[in-house]
Amino acid sequence: MWVFGYGSLIWNPEFPVAERRIARAPGWRRSFCMRSIHHRGSVQAPGLVLALDQAPGAHCDGVAFRVAPGAEAETLAGLRERELISSAYLEVTLALQAPQGALQALAYVIDPHHAQYCGGLALEEQAQIIAQATGGRGTNRDYLWSTTAHLAELGIADDELDWLAARVRALCDAG
Numbered sequence: 001m002w003v004f005g006y007g008s009l010i011w012n013p014e015f016p017v018a019e020r021r022i023a024r025a026p027g028w029r030r031s032f033c034m035r036s037i038h039h040r041g042s043v044q045a046p047g048l049v050l051a052l053d054q055a056p057g058a059h060c061d062g063v064a065f066r067v068a069p070g071a072e073a074e075t076l077a078g079l080r081e082r083e084l085i086s087s088a089y090l091e092v093t094l095a096l097q098a099p100q101g102a103l104q105a106l107a108y109v110i111d112p113h114h115a116q117y118c119g120g121l122a123l124e125e126q127a128q129i130i131a132q133a134t135g136g137r138g139t140n141r142d143y144l145w146s147t148t149a150h151l152a153e154l155g156i157a158d159d160e161l162d163w164l165a166a167r168v169r170a171l172c173d174a175g
Contacts, residue, residue: 001072002105003079004094006030006062007050008143011150014082015075016068022154023064023096025107029055030062030158032126033119034110038085039137047133047140048126050147051089051110053119061156064096064105076106083108088116127164131171141168 004025005013032048041047052060067075083089089108096105110117121129133140148165151158 001067001075002096002103003065003067003075004062004096004105004107005065006052006060006107007147009065010063010154011146013065015065015078016071017065018068019066021064021066021098021100021103022156023062023098023103023105025052025060025062025094025096027054027056027058028052028060028094028109029058030060030161031110031119032121032130032164033117034088035116035118036133036135036140037116038135040135040140040143041129041133042135045133046116046129047135047143048118048121048129049140049143052107053110053112061158063154064098064103079106079108086114086116087111088114123160123163123167127167127171130164131168131175141172144168 031053033053034049034051035046036049037043037046040049090111093104094107096103130140130144148161
């Protein structure tokens with residue numbers, strides 16, 4: 001069983017991992033396009049979390065995790081509890097490209113018809129939200145900064161996230 005991480009799963013999978021591979025999901029882009037009312041925000045003050053948003057011609061680089069043998073059922077239950085806390089994510093199987101070859105992985109992608117979907121927000125608006133929001137798993141800014149730091153460690157470029165990280169730091173330093 002493989003699981004594709006493109007956000008917090010990269011640095012906090014919360015399941016036993018047998019193997020990691022850098023992998024690409026063609027036709028998808030990593031985006032702060034989901035309002036978070038649980039983990040990184042609240043109903044009163046939603047934050048933003050990353051999701052895979054379908055985008056023909058785009059791609060998202062992330063990490064494919066092979067679940068440790070024997071831990072598949074427990075991992076699936078844990079992922080569903082974590083990722084499907086609301087119905088904004090859809091559980092899908094994606095065809096990924098990795099240097100070692102193609103593979104199929106479980107992934108959580110945004111439902112563009114869900115009320116929490118907010119694709120197309122301007123980067124400045126995203127930064128303003130992320131700088132302020134806090135939820136059950138901590139601040140929205142720490143989520144952003146941890147994700148960008150781990151992507152950099154892995155050599156995965158994401159100019160949009162890098163810009164957001166710098167802008168949110170500036171907003172927090174000024175505040």
